[in-house]
Amino acid sequence: MGNSIEPEGRTIALAGNPNVGKSTVFNALTGLRQHTGNWAGKTVTNAQGRCKFEGEEYRLMDLPGCVSLLSSTAEERAAREFLCSGEADSVIVVCDATCLERGLSLVLQVLEITPKAVVCVNLLDEAKRKGVWVDLEKLSGLLGVPVVGCAARSGKGLSRLMAAATEETEEREARYIPYPQPVEGALDRLQPLVSRWRTDVPARWLSLRLLEGEQPVPEEERGILEILEELWQEQSPQEFSDAIAGALADHARELARRTVTGLERGYSPRDRRLDRLFTGKWTAFPVMALLLLGILWLTMVGANVPSQLLSQGFSWVGAWLRELFALWSAPAWVTGVVLDGAYTTLSWVVAVMLPPMAIFFPLFTLLEDLGYLPRVAYNLDRCFQSCGACGKQALTTCMGFGCNAAGVVGCRIIDSPRERLIALLTNSFTPCNGRLPLLITMIALFFGAAGGGVEALFLAGLLLLSFAMTLAASRLLSQTLLRGMPSSFALELPPYRRPQVGKVLARSVLDRTLYVLGRAAAVAAPAGVVIWCLGNLTWNGVSLLTWCAGGLDPFARLLGLDGVILLAFLLALPANELVLPLLLMIYLSQGALVEMSDLSALGTLLGENGWTWVTALCVMVFSLFHWPCSTTCWTIWKETKSLGWTVFSCLLPTAFGMVLCFLIASAARVFGLG
Amino acid sequence: MEEGTSLDQLRAGGRALVEELSAQGPMRRRLQDLGFVTGAQVSCLGNSPLGDPSAYSVRGAVVALRRRDARLVKVRPL
Structure with missing residues (x-):
């Protein structure tokens, strides 16, 4: 890698929860006009665009919006596969400042796959109106990756975002979520074997998926299968899966608690009033x-x-x-x-x-x-x-x-x-x-x-x-x-x-x-x-x-x-x-x-x-x-x-x-x- | 309904803590992803005009669930 100039240029992937303004960020960076709409699931395929920053050209991939990378819905599978493929030189994870906890749960999952990530806290303007304040520096310290605040609709913060996304990331250490003991213990046993089996996917991430019983293991990998069988006698795959999901949610909640102040619930009184009108029984x-x-x-x-x-x-x-x-x-x-x-x-x-x-x-x-x-x-x-x-x-x-x-x-x-x-x-x-x-x-x-x-x-x-x-x-x-x-x-x-x-x-x-x-x-x-x-x-x-x-x-x-x-x-x-x-x-x-x-x-x-x-x-x-x-x-x-x-x-x-x-x-x- | 109840029993304005999910497979995952994990606080915002689905606030976002799915979330009312 390093000094060879690739004709394709570097690839930056955009990930994020549905409806956090990911497409708006994408459009603002590429100048393309992908249709944006205020509903979840607007982007269902990987959209591509090019953008120039400081004289260099980058390929931008807009991944479908997803709540997590763990489910089997089409959007999430597409996003997960792209991130695991390692095709992206860096990943921008777009979060909604008014609803940060949810976004952070995805950020944590992305960080388990790659440390080459930048967190974009979008919709800061909206958050400000709602009285929500996010401590970006503290969040960056806690996550170990750059965190940039944005208001993509008005174009604020986008050049800082690109600067962070194009930064050298080789040195960066991934910061893992600590899981409860049974999971960590199991990881200690699995990871060495898994890292020998497949080098294309992060071993810790793949081991977690194996524990949940979501990923098939070929018969040749007898060692892995034996360990899994042993582990599953003590805890079922579902129990492992629950423990992992619970730890992720707890960790995200804790991060949000420490970095977000103000009216934390993204649903404002105005939204409630509108909902009463638009979805009320009689109206x-x-x-x-x-x-x-x-x-x-x-x-x-x-x-x-x-x-x-x-x-x-x-x-x-x-x-x-x-x-x-x-x-x-x-x-x-x-x-x-x-x-x-x-x-x-x-x-x-x-x-x-x-x-x-x-x-x-x-x-x-x-x-x-x-x-x-x-x-x-x-x-x-x-x-x-x-x-x-x-x-x-x-x-x-x-x-x-x-x-x-x-x-x-x-x-x-x-x-x-x-x-x-x-x-x-x-x-x-x-x-x-x-x-x-x-x-x-x-x-x-x-x-x-x-x-x-x-x-x-x-x-x-x-x-x-x-x-x-x-x-x-x-x-x-x-x-x-x-x-x-x-x-x-x-x-x-x-x-x-x-x-x-x-x-x-x-x-x-x-x-x-x-x-x-x-x-x-x-x-x-x-x-x-x-x-x-x-x-x-x-x-x-x-x-x-x-x-x-x-x-x-x-x-x-x-x-x-x-x-x-x-x-x-x-x-x-x-x-x-x-x-x-x-x-x-x-x-x-x-x-x-x-x-x-x-x-x-x-x-x-x-x-x-x-x-x-x-x-x-x-x-x-x-x-x-x-x-x-x-x-x-x-x-x-x-x-x-x-x-x-x-x-x-x-x-x-x-x-x-x-x-x-x-x-x-x-x-x-x-x-x-x- | 002595000790715990399920999410679909929650009235508009009611708040509860998630105890466990009885959903299986992809729906279990989905619910967990959306924030319905043990210990999470949820509140019911109301029913849709035809009575089903209902809207729940969880982790700062609003999610609509059909009654037969909400039944799979065991909660303890607050």
Whole structure:
């Protein structure tokens, strides 16, 4: 080691309890924008980034948040394996200053694996507000490693943290936790043999795991096995395990007692008051409903005016472009493809999708930042429990609002494989980013006469339907294919944090809104070419597009849709955002050219193609329940490693959607509605 | 309920000391990691609006446990 310059640079790992601002530290150091949220389990995979400090480049690994390194949950195993691999040249353990005891218990476990650690006491600003004071110097003395105070959200203390993390650590002695006599005695006997067996893992640490009976020993290591058997005759592995866990907790408590002063309980009176409001017996559900309705109402009403302004602006520019094209005497097909196809469709997409997204996502992110989502999971757990599912599924469902692929990855926070699979398979029942704008547009066009309040109620109703179907599907799965008892679970309720309004705005507009819009626009253009080709290539005198749509039509009619709509859903497999633009392109390519003047023109176009409110309703329901987009399918395949489950995850929501649409369409036919 | 009782019996606002865990395997570990070790002080903050799970404060953090899991933590009320 030492003087050879490695091309990779040194590696620094970031470990810490969930929800202590680890991702914030990571983002601040690397300049990356990994999504942070106020709930446990936000980071489920090892994220990597690079950062420069004093002219040198470092690789930064953000390990998943974990309460300890001893359990068998996915996050903790990933973190433990990385730390044991010795790949990290130093480890930063991030702790929450307002809740230091918990963090220290992890620090002690990390120190058992490696002495090359730095403790980052984060959220000092929050601690100060709560009247908590941490004696960093004393803590550093007691632990034998550097301790740096930080307020990562405002960037305070980060350069000192990097300085400590890049310090030379070769000389450092690990300071071990003293265990009660039976454990120490056993360690004395085990350690010499263990250190001969494996040199890649610290012997003391591995011996402890062996005592707990958690680590298998190969048959060749007869010496170790014999000692273990002897030891276990006096004390069971569980007794050893209890003694170790107890000593760790005691030691952490003692450290915290000696270094933390002030209001030590991280849960402040303000948090209690908020909890009484958000999770109280009589207030929880009304507040939840009001928040949901409020957000939806603001989205619908707020989006109206900018949508109109945008579409007027676009039509003005369109007219100007048309004159320009005429001036250059461009061929008719160029004007057709560029102006009537691409420009019109794109401008509709932007006018219709941008304003609602720019309002909805910041609002949603604010709630996320505040720490409200875990409370939602807490309130709704009973529903999931009675469906044989995990309460954390409420969290992955909420993540699904952002992106189903993210929600599917997020399902890793659920420990039980059975419950994880349920959450994974039902995630696409939640309308994501890409589907919400379609719902909002449909409501505005076909049910908009009643005003913003009713529109919001309508959308809330649809979301309730998607939630009910999520529960129904979960229940169905846990009673048929994925039978089993609900497993145990422990959900952490983090302290509330004041949302960073400015950052939230920037992040949700840049990261979510523009991303979705960009994806829609980027894929819409090539899709436009495909559609143009399909519309212009003919077979037996009929365009391929008409062939396809015509072929799908009889079946689609059964579902209250038409062939074009079903074709649009099929072609929108790469991204759900595409359904609306594809619909428009197909209808436009069939000749019904409409001048873009305002939003009502969109309604006119759809009306000319035979849409009624029943069609719109079926489109919305089908949009809620159909196959997931290709990104989500790919993610499901990666997560399950099973083609069968991936196919099933497409069939399940599609079956729900088809049945529901069929029922709606049939009812409308019977009662002569629409 | 003569001498010891279990965590699920704790009413909102009640405080208790953890005596032992009757949970086995991964859940035992999990509970220990969260701070439910012998001698730790816990308090019940309340139930979720549908009655289950309940929120407990342990080691300065708040953890929600379902009733059937809380039953596995034997406590002595204070």
